[in-house]
Amino acid sequence: MRPAKVLELAAGRPTIPLWRNEAGGLTFRIEGDRASVVKWNPTGSGESLADEAERLRWLSGRVPAPRVIEAGADASGEWLLSEAIPARSAVDARWLAEPDTAVRAIADGLRRLHSLEVDDCPYDWGVAHRLAILRRDGLPVPAELREPPPVDPVVCHGDPCAPNTLLGDDGAFAAIVDVARVGVADRWADLAVASLSLDWNYGPGWQPAFFAAYGVEPDERRLAYYRALWNAE
Numbered sequence: 001m002r003p004a005k006v007l008e009l010a011a012g013r014p015t016i017p018l019w020r021n022e023a024g025g026l027t028f029r030i031e032g033d034r035a036s037v038v039k040w041n042p043t044g045s046g047e048s049l050a051d052e053a054e055r056l057r058w059l060s061g062r063v064p065a066p067r068v069i070e071a072g073a074d075a076s077g078e079w080l081l082s083e084a085i086p087a088r089s090a091v092d093a094r095w096l097a098e099p100d101t102a103v104r105a106i107a108d109g110l111r112r113l114h115s116l117e118v119d120d121c122p123y124d125w126g127v128a129h130r131l132a133i134l135r136r137d138g139l140p141v142p143a144e145l146r147e148p149p150p151v152d153p154v155v156c157h158g159d160p161c162a163p164n165t166l167l168g169d170d171g172a173f174a175a176i177v178d179v180a181r182v183g184v185a186d187r188w189a190d191l192a193v194a195s196l197s198l199d200w201n202y203g204p205g206w207q208p209a210f211f212a213a214y215g216v217e218p219d220e221r222r223l224a225y226y227r228a229l230w231n232a233e
Contacts, residue, residue, distance in 0.1 A: 002015060002028070003026065003040050003076065003077065004076070005040060005074065005076065005077070005079050006026070006028055006038055006040055006079070009030065009036075009038050009070075009079070009081055010028075010030045010038075013030050013031055013032045014030075014031040015028040015029065015030055015031070015038075016028060016029040016031065018037070019163075023041070023042075023045040024041070024042045024045055025039065025040065025041040025042070025045055026039070026040050026041075027039045027040075028040075029084060030084075034083070035083075035084035036069060036081055036082060036083055036084050037066065037081070037082050037083075037084050038079060038080070038081045038082075039052075039079065039080045039082075040077055040078070040079045041077050041078045041079075042076065042077040043075070043076060043077050043078075045077070047180045047181070048078065048180065049071060049073075049078040049079065049080040049180070050071060050073070050078065051180045052080055052178070052179055052180035053068050053071035053080050055123065055179045055180065055182040056068050056082065056179060058121075058122070058123075058182075059176075059179065059182065062116055063109075063112055063113050063116065063176060064085075064173075064174060064175040064176070065175050065176050065177065065179060066082035066083055066084075066085060066175065066177060067082055067083045068080070068081075068082050069081045069082055069083060085166055085174060085175045086168070086174075087166035087167055087168050087169075087174035087175060088166060088167055088169075089162075089163050089164075089165070089166060089167075090102040090105060090106055090162045090163060090164075090165045090166070090167055090201070091162050091163045091201050092167075095167055096201070096202065098171070099198075099202035099203075099206055100206075100209065101167070101171040102162065102165075102167060102171075102202070103198060103202070103206050103209050103210050103213065104171075104209070104213045105165060105167045105171065105172060105173040105174075106160075106162060106165045106173075106194060106198075106210065107194075107210050107211075107213035107214040108172075108173040108213065109165045109173040109175075109176055110157065110160060110190055110191070110194060110214060111214055111215065112173070113154075113155055113156070113157055113176065113182075113190075114154035114155060114156070114187050114190070115154075116154075116155040117155075118153050118154060118155060118184050121155045121182075121183065121184050123182055123183035123184065124183045124184055124185075125156050125158045125181050125182070125183030125184065125185040125189070126151070126153075126183070126184060126185045126186070127145075127148040127151075127185070127186075127189075127229070129183070130229060130233065131145065131146075133233070134232060134233065139232065139233070140232075141232070142228070142232060144225075144228060145225070145228060145229055145232060148186075148225060149186075149188075149219075149221050149222050149225055151185075151186040152186055152187050152188065153184050153185065153186065153187075154184070154185070154186075154187040154190075155182065155183070155184060156181075156182065156183060156184065156185040156186075156187065156189050156190045157176060157179065157181070157182060157190050157194075158179070158180070158181025158182055158183060158185070158189075158190075159178055159179075159180070159181050159193075160190045160191075160193055160194040160197070161193060161194065161197035161200075161201075162194070162197045162198060162200075162201040162202070163178075163201070164176060164177050164178045164179075165177075186222065186226070188219055188222035188223065188225075188226050189226045189229075191211075191214065191216070191222075191223070191226075192222065192223045192224075192225075192226035192227045192230070193226065193227065193230050194210070195207045195210050195211065195218075195223070196227055196230075198210055
């Protein structure tokens with residue numbers, strides 16, 4: 001079922017379902033001469049599409065990401081309309097069949113994002129910020145999370161799982177998507193989750209290739225800490 005706002009934005013053009021998240025958020029591709037993608041979240045579903053739209057505008061010209069056309073909200077929910085990028089998710093059937101290519105592209109995309117100037121980024125995704133959200137939401141903060149490891153600050157994605165990287169037909173990194181959490185944090189906050197998501201999407205054995213493509217040796221302490229924080233959220 002298409003929400004009324006999605007049908008309004010489509011204006012009679014075909015819509016193709018792309019994604020449904022656990023909170024009921026929906027993503028559709030709107031076909032046409034200038035294809036677009038619309039994300040719609042029901043009221044009270046969690047992360048704000050307004051936050052994502054703001055971060056997409058900030059990323060424009062810095063790292064490849066969708067260009068915002070329109071964003072808004074009404075009584076039923078929020079929407080974010082952006083230009084479609086001629087690329088496929090890293091978990092598209094083509095790249096599931098070529099995980100070596102996908103893993104390199106994911107690493108490349110994160111390395112490019114992490115190379116941005118930290119002082120230019122107005123958003124925070126650090127440990128203190130994340131623990132404050134846990135407390136706000138009434139979730140427990142395990143004792144082992146209260147003293148984080150030393151921080152190597154970069155501009156992080158915040159949700160760097162494999163589906164949030166797009167690849168062009170040549171197998172190169174094309175864009176990042178789902179950027180509502182973009183902010184300054186320890187680079188290992190991204191690397192811990194991105195590497196773990198390779199196991200979920202491609203099966204075990206791809207983490208060494210990921211770290212090699214990114215250009216670091218695994219830091220086991222930071223990997224363990226940020227995976228535990230991710231699981232606590």
